[in-house]
Amino acid sequence: MADLTTQYMGLELKNPLIKGSSALTENLDGVLAMEKAGVGAVVLRSLFEEEIVEEMQASLDSMNTSSDLFPEQPGYYEHPAQYEPHSSEKYLDLIAQSKKRTSIPIIASINCITADEWTFYPRLVEQAGADALELNVFLMPSDTSRKASNNEQIYFDIAHTITQQVSIPVALKVGYFFSNVPSMLKELSGTDIDALVLFNRFYSPDFDIDKLSVTSSSVLSAPSDLATSLRWISIMSERVTCDLCASTGVHDGPALVKQLLAGADAVQAVSTFYRHGPRRAQEMLDFLSQWMNKKGYRRLSDFRGMLSQSRSQNPADYERTQFQKYFRGYRPEHSF
Numbered sequence: 001m002a003d004l005t006t007q008y009m010g011l012e013l014k015n016p017l018i019k020g021s022s023a024l025t026e027n028l029d030g031v032l033a034m035e036k037a038g039v040g041a042v043v044l045r046s047l048f049e050e051e052i053v054e055e056m057q058a059s060l061d062s063m064n065t066s067s068d069l070f071p072e073q074p075g076y077y078e079h080p081a082q083y084e085p086h087s088s089e090k091y092l093d094l095i096a097q098s099k100k101r102t103s104i105p106i107i108a109s110i111n112c113i114t115a116d117e118w119t120f121y122p123r124l125v126e127q128a129g130a131d132a133l134e135l136n137v138f139l140m141p142s143d144t145s146r147k148a149s150n151n152e153q154i155y156f157d158i159a160h161t162i163t164q165q166v167s168i169p170v171a172l173k174v175g176y177f178f179s180n181v182p183s184m185l186k187e188l189s190g191t192d193i194d195a196l197v198l199f200n201r202f203y204s205p206d207f208d209i210d211k212l213s214v215t216s217s218s219v220l221s222a223p224s225d226l227a228t229s230l231r232w233i234s235i236m237s238e239r240v241t242c243d244l245c246a247s248t249g250v251h252d253g254p255a256l257v258k259q260l261l262a263g264a265d266a267v268q269a270v271s272t273f274y275r276h277g278p279r280r281a282q283e284m285l286d287f288l289s290q291w292m293n294k295k296g297y298r299r300l301s302d303f304r305g306m307l308s309q310s311r312s313q314n315p316a317d318y319e320r321t322q323f324q325k326y327f328r329g330y331r332p333e334h335s336f
């Protein structure tokens with residue numbers, strides 16, 4: 001019988017499959033459904049930095065309310081319209097309820113872009129009982145007047161500030177828009193964070209060519225999106241000094257196995273649960289167990305990282321981008 005237990009950020013997981021952050025775990029029912037489906041841990045939907053700051057501001061304003069205040073002034077309305085009122089309080093309640101009603105680790109998530117006013121909040125997350133905190137940090141480096149180093153410093157500021165605030169493990173969920181991906185990931189792993197989640201998947205624009213307007217591209221990932229995280233987990237897994245969690249494009253059991261072979265300590269999935277429902281988790285875990293039995297592996301450590309770049313006879317396989325032989329030998333699917 002395959003033993004799927006593992007450690008991630010110092011947390012004991014009954015298996016390495018984590019339900020990644022999304023609206024599927026924005027309430028207790030979603031969390032309970034994912035626990036019942038068999039995942040090793042869940043990440044709650046993210047609370048946004050702005051939600052925390054706006055509520056803090058609203059509460060300060062309410063203390064200073066004067067009859068001179070008129071509707072156009074900030075603070076006239078008790079809560080800004082963009083977010084649900086009291087969402088940061090409700091989030092703490094979701095953490096506490098999830099902890100009370102489940103026995104798997106509950107990872108809270110905050111979407112942030114600064115290390116400023118909101119940074120008091122992670123302590124409340126810890127007090128509410130969260131087992132860990134995942135920080136979803138992303139700045140689109142689209143400003144031509146900013147240097148890469150200015151943008152990248154923000155990740156370090158956030159990592160330093162938050163790890164000093166809490167004693168629960170902290171993960172940084174990042175994208176790959178860095179000027180030097182491996183050096184940035186290695187340096188981030190050397191801060192006090194406990195894990196890096198590679199990678200977040202972002203909203204991307206698309207065009208409607210009839211309406212001549214900008215629309216959104218697919219919200220859900222496709223199985224082919226696995227390639228980018230698989231490459232970087234393989235390259236980084238033996239080079240970083242924190243845990244690595246794979247994310248994006250993990251839709252089935254074989255993809256879960258691949259990320260573990262690349263060296264992931266844990267693996268997150270989201271889109272596949274939107275497509276196939278929570279029961280997809282057990283199918284993926286059954287596949288992992290059966291594959292391990294077939295290969296004669298008893299524990300995850302028997303094969304984890306076996307196909308990482310550091311252990312490869314041909315490290316260049318992981319870095320090839322313009323692969324002459326591959327492109328030249330590729331046959332068209334239609335006759336010419």
Ligand SMILES: Cc1cc2nc3c(=O)[nH]c(=O)nc-3n(C[C@H](O)[C@H](O)[C@H](O)COP(=O)(O)O)c2cc1C
Nearest residue numbers: 020021022023045046136201221248249269270271
């Ligand atoms: C509908 C939806 C909502 C999401 N909400 C969040 C969120 O609140 N916070 C976050 O960090 N990521 C969020 N994500 C991103 C996922 O956590 C994940 O990084 C991304 O979907 C890639 O994984 P996948 O290929 O398994 O879907 C969301 C994704 C989807 C599809």
